[in-house]
Amino acid sequence: MEMTGKRIGFALTGSFCTFAKVLPQVQALVEAGAQVFPIASRAVAETDTRFGRAEDFLHALADMTGREPLSTLAQVEPIGPRRMLDLLIVAPCTGNTLAKLAAGIADTPVTLACKAHLRNEGPLLLAPSTNDGLGTAAKNIGALLAARSVFFVPFGQDDPRGKPRSLVAHMERIPEAAEAALAGRQLQPVLL
Numbered sequence: 001m002e003m004t005g006k007r008i009g010f011a012l013t014g015s016f017c018t019f020a021k022v023l024p025q026v027q028a029l030v031e032a033g034a035q036v037f038p039i040a041s042r043a044v045a046e047t048d049t050r051f052g053r054a055e056d057f058l059h060a061l062a063d064m065t066g067r068e069p070l071s072t073l074a075q076v077e078p079i080g081p082r083r084m085l086d087l088l089i090v091a092p093c094t095g096n097t098l099a100k101l102a103a104g105i106a107d108t109p110v111t112l113a114c115k116a117h118l119r120n121e122g123p124l125l126l127a128p129s130t131n132d133g134l135g136t137a138a139k140n141i142g143a144l145l146a147a148r149s150v151f152f153v154p155f156g157q158d159d160p161r162g163k164p165r166s167l168v169a170h171m172e173r174i175p176e177a178a179e180a181a182l183a184g185r186q187l188q189p190v191l192l
Contacts, residue, residue, distance in 0.1 A: 001175045004033030006182065009085045009117065011110045012061075014043035015092035015129035016051040021171035022091050022127075023057075027064050028175050037085065038062070038069040041097070041110045045071040076109050080116030087182050088117040088124050091153065091174055095130030095137040101150075102140035118149055123181040127153035127174060133167025141167075145190070151181040156192040 010026050012019070029036050038061040047054055061069045070076050079085060090097060090110060097110055106115035114124055126144065130137045134157070144150050153169040154177065170192060180187040 001028070001032045001179060003029055003175075003178070006034045007037065007084060007086045008034045008178065009037045009039055009079065009088040009113060010061075010065075011039035011041070011088065011090045011113055012044045012057070013041040013090060013092055013094045013097045013110055014047065015094050016044075016047075016049045018092040018129045018168065018171060019051060019057060022174075023060060023064070025091065025171055025174040026061065029178065030064055032175065036065040037067055038065050039076060039110060039113050040069040040071040041108055042071065045069070070113070071109055073109055073112050076113040077116060079113050080119045083120055083122075085117055085122060087178060088114060088122065089127070089174065089178060090114065090124070091127035091169065091171060092129035093126045093169075095128075095132050095140070098126070098128060098130065098137055098140040098144065101126075102143040102147075121149050123149055123151060123184065125151045125153060125174075125177055125181045127169035127171060127177075128155050129168045131163055131166045133165060135165040137167075151177065151186050152190055153177040154187060154190055154192045
């Protein structure tokens with residue numbers, strides 16, 4: 001994977017259980033030469049969970065990327081007007097974020113970053129992680145699959161017996177899906 005000089009926004013939303021699989025992908029992009037701009041949702045920036053403290057996640061992102069995570073509306077707003085990014089990745093992308101993106105709502109740092117980036121028709125790569133992906137979130141995934149400039153990291157059921165409606169992206173495929181999105185194509189197969 002060659003990402004030298006690519007400016008990649010990497011936004012994390014509150015599916016904390018996937019962070020252990022997501023953070024190595026941030027590091028992989030940095031090691032491939034990308035300039036990574038971390039973006040944290042309010043939940044990520046403010047919530048301590050059994051998976052870790054918010055402060056520790058923010059420090060890890062800053063250490064990996066050399067940049068403090070953007071976590072306010074004012075910090076992400078310039079992404080569009082300044083054409084700051086070549087690609088924006090949202091990983092993990094919660095059902096709440098999927099719903100807001102599908103409805104065109106931009107009231108959080110992550111959704112505003114997406115709106116700002118999409119206004120320039122820049123590629124947006126989503127890595128879903130939601131317990132209702134085959135439930136109420138399915139319509140939002142469908143709408144976004146049909147949207148222009150929106151791509152997905154391949155995803156599938158993570159626990160068909162225990163959580164039959166749950167979908168999670170194969171986070172290890174983020175670098176490969178990023179290359180495809182930068183080339184304007186959807187990595188296939190989408191469903192694994």
